[in-house]
Amino acid sequence: MRKSIMSTGAALGYLVTGPFAGVLGFAWTLAAAIVVTLVSITHLGGPAFLGAARVTRILAGFERRRAGWVLGAPVPTPYVPAAGDTMGRKVGAVAAQPATWCDLAWLTLLLPIGLATGIAGLVVAVVDLAAVVAPAWAWAVPNPHAPFPMKWLMTTTPGRFTLTVIGLALMPVAVWLIRVLAAGPARLAGMLLAPGEYRRLVEQTQHLAQTRQRVVDAQAAELRRIERDLHDGAQARMVAAGMTLALASRKLRTNGDAGADVDLARRQLDDALTELRRLVRGIHPPILTDRGLHAALAALAGDSPFVVELHGDPDQRYPAAVESAAYFVVAEGLTNAAKHAEATAGVIDIVRRDHTVHVTVTDNGRGGADPAGAGIDGLRRRVEALDGTLTLASPLGGPTVLHAELPCAS
Structure with missing residues (x-):
């Protein structure tokens, strides 16, 4: 009830202030147009x-x-x-925005719209209110020559109370009319004055520029990581294996026993091969290409130290970039759950709704994960590069829910 009264009061206030706003807006629009037109041929035009x-x-x-x-x-x-x-470019930038001209259009239209709806709304409100309180004022304006039934309604006590009953009965209609009269101009104002396609495209361009820069930074960091791992891992093991083989060759030339050196070199090469495979999986797991996302996630679930359920369509395939991003989201979620959350159970859900793939990783760990952590931030950059979103909900005590939405048009 209170909300309805406040809504009606706001609508009536909008209608009553409409004529004043219309006069002010039209006067300013006319004055601004004249002044700007007159000085446009001078240096003061801009x-x-x-x-x-x-x-x-x-x-x-x-x-x-x-x-x-x-x-x-x-x-x-x-x-x-x-x-x-420069002044010219600033003027051009302001003039190029549709909002600049939509503002002027609304301030121009506001005068006739505000006058029409404001007067109509005020008349409806005043007439209905006057009927409700007729016993308090109708006796002061007797009119013996009024036609029936106005003479009886205005000049007799029963008639005045009848006016009150009529006013109360018509009050819902009056309230409805006031709201309708206010809703039309307000919605039109919303259409003209709200952000349009131009603003959306500008914001999307800015978002894409920021996302591109984040992706570039992430890729640069990833390349540095791969270079460091190759230099400190596989490359070092291969160099060591080469030195070991050289030593074995020298021993063979002198009829020495080189069996231990050959075995050591073989182990070093095996370690280097393992390191290279790990790096390849970190860049793009081959199982994604060979068997698809569901099989890759099943492998992750099987390697997890705790029980993980996988829900999804085993035969569904997605674009390579989407599958890669989804894989790393799940891998990071399971790794964090095992290392930091002490989880004992988890669930992986992958569902496609319309043109979006929803990937959710849930664990029953202790929670408290940082949404701004380095690992999550890296995942967020990877997901945002595809124009997707990544959210993390991890209250203390759990559960932790990592959710990614990845656009998938094909």
Whole structure:
């Protein structure tokens, strides 16, 4: 009940302030258009345009908040920063934004719309309220020449209380009319003043630029890691094996016993091969290409030190980049659960809904994982490179839920 009264009051307030806002908006639009047009042929044209646009945006901001009275929340701001190192470029950047002209269009339309809806809403509210409180005022304006039934309603006590009953009966209709009259202009304001396709494309471009930079940084770090592992691991073992074989060859030339050296070299080469396989799996596990994501995740679940259930379609295949990202999300989730969370059970869910692959790793560990940790941040960069999202919920005491959404159009 209280919410309904507040909603009706907000709608009535929007209608009552509409004519005043319309007069102010139209007057400013007309004055700004005249001034900017007159000074456009001078050096003051650029500053005048930018100044007028600034004031217009302030007035449009008031309109967004005023529309929020009816819509339930203020209309979001649609502007993007106007970049430019010269006055001409700044003017061009502001003029190129559709929001600049949508603001002017709304301030121009607001006068007739505000006047029409404001007067109509005020009349509906006043007439209904006057009928409700008729016994308090109707006696002061007697009109013996009024036609029936107005004469009886206005000049007799039973008639005045009848007006009260009629006013109360029609109050739901009056409330509905007030809300309808306010909703139309507010929604139109929301359509014109809200962020449009231009703002969305600019934000998407900025997001892609940031994501690309993060991916570039991640790939550079990954290359440095691979180079370091090759230098300190497989390469060092191969060099050692070569030296051991050289020593064995020298012993053979002198009729010495080289069997132990050959066995050592073989073990060193086996270790180097194992290291190389580990590096290859870290870059792109071959099982993904050979058998698909479900089989690769089944292998991860089988190698896990705790019991892991895998739910998903074994025959479903996805683009290589999606499968790779999903694999590493699961691998990181299981590794963290085993190393840090002391988990004893886990579940892997992989589901495709429409054009999105949902990958969820849940464990029953002690929780408390850091969403901003280095491992999770690396996964997040990998997922965001595909325009996906990664979330981690890990309250103290568990459970920990790692969830990735990966776009998959094909």
